[in-house]
Amino acid sequence: MSKIETERLSQAYKEKAKRLKTWSGIELEPAYGPRNGGTDYAADLGDPGQPPYTRGIHKNMYRGRLWTRRAVVGHGAPEETNARFKTQIEQGVAGLDVITDTPSMVGLDADHPMAEGEIGICGVSISSLEDMELLMAGVPIEKVSTVLLPGGTQCPVVFAAYVALAQDRGLKPSQLRGTISNNPLHLYFCGPVGKITNPMDLSLKLSVDIIEYCTLNMPQFHSGYSNAYDMRESRIGAAQEIAVGFAEEMAYIDGALARGLDIDDFEPRRSMYFSAHTDIFEEAAKLRAARRMWARLMTEKYGAKKEATRQLRFGVHTGGSSLFPQQPLNNVVRVAYQALAAVMGGAQSLHCCSYDEPVAIPTEGAQQIALRTQQILAHEAGAANVADPLGGSYYVEALTDQLEAAAGEFLDEIDQRGGFLAVAETGWLQAKMDEATLNFQAEVEAGERVLVGVNAYTTEEEDLTPGGVFRVSDQAERLVIERLQRLRATRDEGKLRTAIEALAQKAAAGQSENLIPAIIDALRAKATKAEIGGVIRQAFGYSYDPLGMLENPFEGNG
Amino acid sequence: MADIPIKVLITKLGLDTPDRGAMVVAHALRQAGMEVVLLDTFQTPEAIVDAAAQEDVDVIGVSCLSGEHLRLTPRLMQAIADGGLTDRLVIYGGIFPREDIAVLKEMGVDNVFMGSLSGEFIDYIEQNHAAKRSA
Numbered sequence: 001m002s003k004i005e006t007e008r009l010s011q012a013y014k015e016k017a018k019r020l021k022t023w024s025g026i027e028l029e030p031a032y033g034p035r036n037g038g039t040d041y042a043a044d045l046g047d048p049g050q051p052p053y054t055r056g057i058h059k060n061m062y063r064g065r066l067w068t069r070r071a072v073v074g075h076g077a078p079e080e081t082n083a084r085f086k087t088q089i090e091q092g093v094a095g096l097d098v099i100t101d102t103p104s105m106v107g108l109d110a111d112h113p114m115a116e117g118e119i120g121i122c123g124v125s126i127s128s129l130e131d132m133e134l135l136m137a138g139v140p141i142e143k144v145s146t147v148l149l150p151g152g153t154q155c156p157v158v159f160a161a162y163v164a165l166a167q168d169r170g171l172k173p174s175q176l177r178g179t180i181s182n183n184p185l186h187l188y189f190c191g192p193v194g195k196i197t198n199p200m201d202l203s204l205k206l207s208v209d210i211i212e213y214c215t216l217n218m219p220q221f222h223s224g225y226s227n228a229y230d231m232r233e234s235r236i237g238a239a240q241e242i243a244v245g246f247a248e249e250m251a252y253i254d255g256a257l258a259r260g261l262d263i264d265d266f267e268p269r270r271s272m273y274f275s276a277h278t279d280i281f282e283e284a285a286k287l288r289a290a291r292r293m294w295a296r297l298m299t300e301k302y303g304a305k306k307e308a309t310r311q312l313r314f315g316v317h318t319g320g321s322s323l324f325p326q327q328p329l330n331n332v333v334r335v336a337y338q339a340l341a342a343v344m345g346g347a348q349s350l351h352c353c354s355y356d357e358p359v360a361i362p363t364e365g366a367q368q369i370a371l372r373t374q375q376i377l378a379h380e381a382g383a384a385n386v387a388d389p390l391g392g393s394y395y396v397e398a399l400t401d402q403l404e405a406a407a408g409e410f411l412d413e414i415d416q417r418g419g420f421l422a423v424a425e426t427g428w429l430q431a432k433m434d435e436a437t438l439n440f441q442a443e444v445e446a447g448e449r450v451l452v453g454v455n456a457y458t459t460e461e462e463d464l465t466p467g468g469v470f471r472v473s474d475q476a477e478r479l480v481i482e483r484l485q486r487l488r489a490t491r492d493e494g495k496l497r498t499a500i501e502a503l504a505q506k507a508a509a510g511q512s513e514n515l516i517p518a519i520i521d522a523l524r525a526k527a528t529k530a531e532i533g534g535v536i537r538q539a540f541g542y543s544y545d546p547l548g549m550l551e552n553p554f555e556g557n558g
Numbered sequence: 559m560a561d562i563p564i565k566v567l568i569t570k571l572g573l574d575t576p577d578r579g580a581m582v583v584a585h586a587l588r589q590a591g592m593e594v595v596l597l598d599t600f601q602t603p604e605a606i607v608d609a610a611a612q613e614d615v616d617v618i619g620v621s622c623l624s625g626e627h628l629r630l631t632p633r634l635m636q637a638i639a640d641g642g643l644t645d646r647l648v649i650y651g652g653i654f655p656r657e658d659i660a661v662l663k664e665m666g667v668d669n670v671f672m673g674s675l676s677g678e679f680i681d682y683i684e685q686n687h688a689a690k691r692s693a
Contacts (some may be wrong), residue, residue: 102573102624113599117629118573196600234578325673358673360655361625368692434581441582445675455675464672469655470623544584547600 011161018450023279026402032394036514038398044292047388052290052295054400056346057311061387062378066094068145068340068349069374070315071367074099078119078135085139087364093373097147097351098135099123100158106197107153107546109530110480114547119359120476126150127484127530129523132161133168140176141166147315152184152198155224156206163218167520173218179271180513182210184226184326186248188424189433191232196545200421202537205511213516215256215266225271225315226251232275233321234433235440238286240405242293244270246411246431247420253302254419259511267298271298271348276338276367277319278284281339284390285399287314287345293404315349323358327453328464331355336373343383350374350398356465365467381557418553484528499525500535501552507539564687566617567610568599571634574624583619583651586676592683603608603634615646616687622652628661635666647690649679 001009013118020028029036040044046052049059058064071093085096101123103115109127110119119125124135125194139146150158159180188195191438207224214223216273228245236244249272256266274290276283293313298304313392318338323331332355342350352370354362362370377383391397411550423429443449450456499522506513515536534544534552544552568584570577577599583662584596595613597606605687610618620634638644650662659664659670671679 052642102575106573107576108573114573114602116572117626158683176668359653398566437582438577441586441676445677454673464656469657 007283011213013551016376018076021397021449022238022282023277024239024282024466025239026282026399026406029427032398036398037401037402038395044401045391051307052292052388054292054339055388057313057348060134062343062384066378066384067347067374068095068148068315069093069371069378070095070097070351071371072097072149072317074101074123074149075140075361075481076124076472078122078126078131078477080473080476081124081135082135082137082139084364088367088371091372092375095145095147095302095349096139097149099149100151100154101125104154104158104529107152107154107530108476109528111484112530112547113226113549117477119480120472124150125476125480126158126161127528128487128526129161129164129479130483130487130526131480132158132165134184136162136165136398141169142171142176143237147181148178149181151201152187152409153183153206153528155180155182155184155520155534156210156516157523157532159210160516161523163516164384164520164523165170166501174220177219177220179222180210180214180224181227182207183273184228185251185420185424186227188242189234189244197360198293198460199540199542200424201423202540202542204251204255204421205540206536207252208259209514209516211252211256211266211270212261214269214516215261219269219341221549222269222271223266224254225273226288227273229275229317231275231433232277232319235321235436237406238279238282238434239276239403240410240432240436241275242403242407243288243414243426243550244296244420246297246407247276247423247506248416251420263298263302263304264306264309265301268306268311272312274314274342274347275319275349275517276316276342278334278337280337280341281390281396281399282346283341284345285396286403287316287342287347287389288388288396289348289400289404289407290314292400293407294476296323304423310442313348316344316345316347317351318353320353320357321357324360324451324454325464327459328355328359330453330464331358332369332373335370336377339373339377340381340383343377345390348356356429356467359464359469361470361472363465363467363470388546389458414553461506481510487528495525496527497554502530503527503532504535504539505538561582563591563593563664564683565595565615566594566683567595567606567613567615568619568621569601569606570599570600571603571606571620571622572624572626572630573600574622574626574640576623577621579620579623579651583591583676583679586680587683588675590680590684592680603630603637606634607637607643610638610643610646611641616691617647617683618643618649619664620648621652622650623693627652627654628658631665631667632661634668638666645691645693647683647687649682651679656664670691 024523045054046284172185184198211223226245228247231244233243241471291312294309311457318335335352354366354370503518506518584594
């Protein structure tokens, strides 16, 4: 051995734990014991299925039913995404998550001038009811639990298209299972999609319309979930993730209560969306703490009476910002630990990121590994057999207590500053997130935080895409634009104008009119998503086009 | 010479919206003593070039995270040529399949960074901006 090799070997042998904190920065002791906990079993933990649900919302947890193994699908034209559904179902997914592309998220139709080059890249392109029909062709929507993930103020239009599709198939809306994302408020913290194209007042009004419509007509459908996940991606801590997610949900709750709905009628059909990062113990403890905190919040603040209202249900999506492009196969390992944390934390559904996501849209092969990760957890790793396997661990119980306390403090501070809408508008929460982003980067740059393959254990030349690269088809853009132009050219102008005028009138009525039925009518009259969105925006005093580039075609010489 | 800070434009392109990376890069460049113009999102290639000309930047830095780079880069490079700014360093940061990096360079992008620590792109800018501008 050369002298250098001997030195390296000696250094590697002596290597020890470096950052003696959780991933989010909680200082840790070398070991935990009975001295760390003041936990009262009955009051603070309870058996699985018992309040405060720290140990899970079901008595027998995954013995009753495994968590829903989900995959996010969405690229290109609707028919291309439809084809990927079928591959996913063959591979054994239990639920589909459909995500729309960036123009759709922003509220633009596929033929908007800014949509050039963006069609179908980050999701599926949806502009009309016809697109929804093609997306769901052959999918039995009364049997499959589908999560629809359109962005922001586009939610009611995509939701209405799904309901219209069901009715056209002879189904009743009450037969539909699944979820609409319906979480436009968090988008305020996801770059300008929120700030520019999803104004707060309009976002809240439309999301409450969906909650109300579902509560009255669709008892099996989830009317939305608050998106703690996306906000955590800014690198705020695990405790803050709970707090911002709850703060967002409280904004919808307050909106629905103001509409005259009863919390025990609507809240049981809502859920939360959390992340799972790589620190297994902290993430599992976070999910346990969140459940306990929720049960107390619902009882103490909102006077919830139903058990289902007090039981926090959530989906987990493994943390995208915790994956790195360098040595991409390492991400398979990261995702496996994250998924383990989610399952040990008692998630109701789980989506695992694909290892190649930091480089491009996932390949089918990478998506398959992500799904197999969940199946290995369920059937080989022993993670599904026993509820709350970490319960009673001195360390995990101490972390659960600490995270609950820190989350409570942060939520109180948001509350004192006027709640979620207020801290969004003043920029206070954004500043906290920016600070977290920059702190994380500083720790990485200084080598204080070790990221394997990124700032340590690096290699020179790497194959960043060992499984190849997935490309959105060249034809998607042409296909969806041609279809949209055909729709515009062949629709009945009279019917269209009647439906658009009715929608505009209802929108002008403000809070008193639920817009979902009028949106369904407009979609049937072949109005496009951006036309519907634009007319509603104008009624609330905003520009017809979210980017201010197009005029309302229904105004003037009509 | 050394007293005049290097001026860098950092922007997103098209509808690509995740803006954390652009914020982090802008912060790192400022820490390194550069002057940074950080544009709002939803920029067309033409609007980026207008801003670059108006601010007379040395470097145009584009953050791309949503996969539209191959479609929009030719339009950006054309706008740069039309605006007479071919002497400015053009660098990209974000996520790209490796095979696309060579394609972007062929289109005229000077360098592409992915998952880099800040030292890498700071060094690159310091070492290359002046040569490009006097070329």
